[in-house]
Amino acid sequence: MRRDPKPLRRSGRPRGAALAGLLAAGLACSRSAPPPRGPDVVLVTVESLRTDSVGAYGGASPGRPEVPITPNLDAFASGATVYEDAHSVTSWTLASHASLFTGLYPSGHQTTGPLDRLDDSVPTLAEVLAARGYQTAGVVSGPYLRRTHNLSQGFEVYDQEAASITSRLAHADVTNPAMLVALERVLDRDRDPERPLFLFAYFWDPHFDYLPPPPWSTAFVPPGAEPFDARDLDANPAIHAGMDAQRLAWLRAQYAGEIRWTDEHLGRFFELLRQHGLWDDALVIVTADHGEAFFDHGGKGHKNGLYAEEVHVPLFVKYPGQGEGRRDARLASLVDVLPTVLEAVGVAPDFPVHGRSLRAPDPDPERAVLFELETSRFTAGAAGVVRASRTFWQAIRRGEWKLVEWRDEGPGAAGPGRRLFRVTEDPAEAVDLADREPQRRDALERALAAAVGAARADGQRYRRGGEAQLSAEEIERLRALGYFAPAAEP
Numbered sequence: 015m016r017r018d019p020k021p022l023r024r025s026g027r028p029r030g031a032a033l034a035g036l037l038a039a040g041l042a043c044s045r046s047a048p049p050p051r052g053p054d055v056v057l058v059t060v061e062s063l064r065t066d067s068v069g070a071y072g073g074a075s076p077g078r079p080e081v082p083i084t085p086n087l088d089a090f091a092s093g094a095t096v097y098e099d100a101h102s103v104t105s106w107t108l109a110s111h112a113s114l115f116t117g118l119y120p121s122g123h124q125t126t127g128p129l130d131r132l133d134d135s136v137p138t139l140a141e142v143l144a145a146r147g148y149q150t151a152g153v154v155s156g157p158y159l160r161r162t163h164n165l166s167q168g169f170e171v172y173d174q175e176a177a178s179i180t181s182r183l184a185h186a187d188v189t190n191p192a193m194l195v196a197l198e199r200v201l202d203r204d205r206d207p208e209r210p211l212f213l214f215a216y217f218w219d220p221h222f223d224y225l226p227p228p229p230w231s232t233a234f235v236p237p238g239a240e241p242f243d244a245r246d247l248d249a250n251p252a253i254h255a256g257m258d259a260q261r262l263a264w265l266r267a268q269y270a271g272e273i274r275w276t277d278e279h280l281g282r283f284f285e286l287l288r289q290h291g292l293w294d295d296a297l298v299i300v301t302a303d304h305g306e307a308f309f310d311h312g313g314k315g316h317k318n319g320l321y322a323e324e325v326h327v328p329l330f331v332k333y334p335g336q337g338e339g340r341r342d343a344r345l346a347s348l349v350d351v352l353p354t355v356l357e358a359v360g361v362a363p364d365f366p367v368h369g370r371s372l373r374a375p376d377p378d379p380e381r382a383v384l385f386e387l388e389t390s391r392f393t394a395g396a397a398g399v400v401r402a403s404r405t406f407w408q409a410i411r412r413g414e415w416k417l418v419e420w421r422d423e424g425p426g427a428a429g430p431g432r433r434l435f436r437v438t439e440d441p442a443e444a445v446d447l448a449d450r451e452p453q454r455r456d457a458l459e460r461a462l463a464a465a466v467g468a469a470r471a472d473g474q475r476y477r478r479g480g481e482a483q484l485s486a487e488e489i490e491r492l493r494a495l496g497y498f499a500p501a502a503e504p
């Protein structure tokens with residue numbers, strides 16, 4: 015039996031004698047002279063990227079595994095550290111990026127609903143780096159990263175031109191070329207060579223609808239696959255758990271095509287970084303905000319639950335000066351990115367952080383990572399009234415085990431429920447062991463409750479951000495698109 019659960023480590027302060035010495039040296043310097051110039055930092059997120067769709071993780075497109083799906087990411091991985099057991103904190107864009115930027119689980123940053131705004135009181139990576147003398151620049155192409163949700167705080171330059179105002183509009187977006195133009199503009203026009211650069215880039219295109227251009231629209235299509243109209247994926251009645259296998263094969267080939275097309279643009283972006291001297295000595299991190307489901311546990315797209323296909327993410331870190339590829343099998347989470355960057359820069363955070371530096375020298379086999387998700391469903395009732403029900407998901411991963419729990423609220427609520435997986439033997443999380451392993455299940459349940467409680471307690475330091483507010487110009491654009499017409503009967 016495992017020993018009693020302990021709460022997650024809540025301080026992100028890096029530990030270890032060598033590091034402490036380094037930090038002390040940095041602090042000593044800061045009293046007399048400006049701190050030494052930190053490394054340039056590049057942080058890249060790719061939308062909806064399943065780890066088993068990345069070559070460096072042994073992934074491929076199921077229909078055409080012989081066609082390389084991420085050759086540029088794989089080349090990058092050959093000179094970087096690949097975190098094999100890395101996870102998002104949730105399965106949707108806004109809460110995931112908020113955790114990436116704050117080092118806090120969702121209960122800590124409290125940006126958990128689709129209209130939420132990250133409060134100004136929560137410290138972000140960009141703010142800390144700006145205070146350390148960095149020029150901070152963000153280039154984004156998805157709606158949740160627009161200024162509306164305030165994840166832009168701390169960025170001196172913030173380009174959101176490629177991002178549609180609403181999620182629904184964004185499904186039809188094709189943004190990779192615009193991303194490259196905007197990134198090149200930042201590097202050519204906006205960059206201040208006197209200061210180290212923190213550059214954040216968010217590539218939207220793998221998000222559904224999957225709309226890869228030729229040749230990638232056909233490159234991954236296996237023999238016999240049946241093309242069909244797959245637009246409006248989340249509401250499309252032709253796309254469901256019992257759908258025809260030949261159509262599903264075609265859909266997956268389109269998703270693969272989007273990834274390959276995005277990978278091409280990542281390759282060009284990496285080349286741009288090299289041309290601008292932002293490579294050899296830079297800290298370059300590439301990850302995904304979450305994965306994507308193809309009915310692995312019954313759902314499509316993402317924000318369905320906290321199972322592996324939606325939360326296991328690729329995570330690559332090229333440390334300054336690193337030239338050789340490494341693999342790191344330790345458990346990692348997106349909340350680790352902020353403390354990792356701050357360690358590389360030589361800053362100890364003076365606020366709570368739920369993650370730990372990925373370079374922490376003491377791998378902790380009892381480390382646990384947390385996942386949280388809140389979803390809403392709207393259904394038409396008998397009198398034509400739209401009713402909402404909400405599902406709260408929580409999960410914890412520790413060692414070989416992962417516990418997933420959910421409870422529903424509102425009309426037609428089902429549950430609660432829970433599932434326990436031995437992920438080392440069952441990485442797809444297919445076999446529920448909750449009834450066969452009651453002691454492990456109960457121990458993880460206690461650990462999960464403690465971790466959520468600790469995350470919430472840290473969140474008490476900050477205000478909840480309130481509702482995202484559209485600008486007058488955004489409202490006008492939506493009005494022109496018919497968004498504020500009287501609602502139709504549901």
Ligand SMILES: [Zn+2]
Nearest residue numbers: 062106107303
């Ligand atoms: Zn996303």
